[in-house]
Amino acid sequence: MARAGRRPGQTETREQIVDAARRLFAERGYAGATVRAIAAEAGVNPALLHHFFGTKQQLFVAVMNLPVNPAELLPQLLAGPSxxxxxxxxxxxxxxxxxxxTRAPFVALVRSITTNDQAAAMMREFIDSAVFSKVAEARGIPRIRVSAAAGQLVGMALLRYVLEVPPLADATEEEIVELVAPVIQYYIDG
Structure with missing residues (x-):
């Protein structure tokens, strides 16, 4: 049982929690790595994990070095007309x-998940549970449609920002919105 309260002396508690979380997310996946198990692996009380990171999702964002937290973006994304x-x-x-x-960490993440099976598995499970299922549930959309829309957006981002393929890379944001938004809306509406 982990001791309650702060550890005596100088520690790298936050980093130890991240390291423990990284190991358990890799071994058990996002759903299988519980806050209690991560805290036990790091030798801390679960309350300390919550103190540093808030939620398991925020801890995962830190572990994967995501530049944005989907939980913070989803409410603004889902607000407004369907x-x-x-x-x-x-x-x-x-x-x-x-x-x-924000692009640099995403590019690094894409490289990591395309070359590392554990990173891909962790990211796949996280995206499905933290993003796709939440959007699908909130809007009553089949998850396959949400997944297809995400595939369209990721493909567009790779061509535009990573490979910098013209004319997509040279287009204005408004041109991209005009071209791609109706396709994404189709995935949503069916």
Missing amino acids: DELGERLVRLFLTIWGEPE
Whole structure:
């Protein structure tokens, strides 16, 4: 049983929690790695994990070095008329990928998940439970449609920001929104 309270002396408690979480997410997946198990692995009380990270999802965001937390973006994305969700998705995606500070970690993550099976498994499970299922449930959309829309957006981002394929890389954001938003809206509406 982990001791309650703060450890005596100098510690790297936050880093130990991240390391423990990384190991357990890799071994057990996102759903199988519980807050209690991660805290026990790090030798801390679960309350300390909550103190540093808040939730398991926020801990995962830190472990994977995600530049944005989907839990913070989903409410603003889902707010508003359903018939404008495709446009909001495209604009949000362009905003996130368009900023060099947020693009660099995403590019690194894409490289990691395409070359590391454990990273891919962790990310796949996280995206499904923290993003796809939440959007599908909130809007009554089959998850396959949410997944297909995400595939369209990721493909667009890779061509535009990673490979920088013209004319997509040279298009204005408004041109991209005009072209891609109706397709994303189709996935949503069916």
